[in-house]
Amino acid sequence: MKARLAAFCSHGGSNFAAIADAALRGEIPIDVALMIHNNARAGAAARAAERGIAAAWVPRGGFPDDGAYEARLQELLDEHAIEYIALAGFMQLIPRSVVRRYSGRMTNIHPALLPLFGGRGFYGSRVHEAVFAAGMKVSGPTVHLVDEEYDCGPILAQRAVSIEDCRTPGEIAARVLVEEHRLYPETLGRLVRGLYRIEGGRAVLAV
Numbered sequence: 001m002k003a004r005l006a007a008f009c010s011h012g013g014s015n016f017a018a019i020a021d022a023a024l025r026g027e028i029p030i031d032v033a034l035m036i037h038n039n040a041r042a043g044a045a046a047r048a049a050e051r052g053i054a055a056a057w058v059p060r061g062g063f064p065d066d067g068a069y070e071a072r073l074q075e076l077l078d079e080h081a082i083e084y085i086a087l088a089g090f091m092q093l094i095p096r097s098v099v100r101r102y103s104g105r106m107t108n109i110h111p112a113l114l115p116l117f118g119g120r121g122f123y124g125s126r127v128h129e130a131v132f133a134a135g136m137k138v139s140g141p142t143v144h145l146v147d148e149e150y151d152c153g154p155i156l157a158q159r160a161v162s163i164e165d166c167r168t169p170g171e172i173a174a175r176v177l178v179e180e181h182r183l184y185p186e187t188l189g190r191l192v193r194g195l196y197r198i199e200g201g202r203a204v205l206a207v
């Protein structure tokens, strides 16, 4: 049985594509059934179309209030029988009702080693600029469960990448992104296989 997953994206959607491709190659027991984006120009929409994955544009600003926005998200998730949600470069807070409903089944990828360089204001290139300015010698992606705060849920996986020879934040971003594309599908595969358990707020891998 494959787990039905929805990806949420705001921009290019390269992580979404990496997850979808790993699933299409049969490397993980996941069916990427839906991609929701909040940006009409998101490259993720073309990536969904190329792979025959249903896509929906759900801009928060297009709804009269939070209730109507949440109802539309829930309706789409129900319509596609979604069991797991992977935030993949989604630059907006997910409504509390959705976070609660998908507790333990919603993940995010962050392009730094949390809890460093995370939280409000740390997203996309800003993260790598801060990592660069701090003179860090390692960085790398974090995949974590989503709770009601930014970048705070239990960490499922991280991968350290040497950035000692990176000369610009852009070079760091490129190096970290390569690892994001490996780490996110692998981690989702473990999650849907039930290999994580939560102990005292920490995620523990049972292997």
Ligand code: GAR
Pocket: 009, 010, 011, 012, 013, 014, 015, 016, 088, 089, 090, 109, 110, 111, 122, 123, 124, 127, 177, 180
């Ligand atoms: C990725 O680097 C992801 O880690 C980051 O946005 C990029 C999206 O790229 N996410 C955040 O900064 C969230 N705080 P993509 O659209 O090509 O996957």
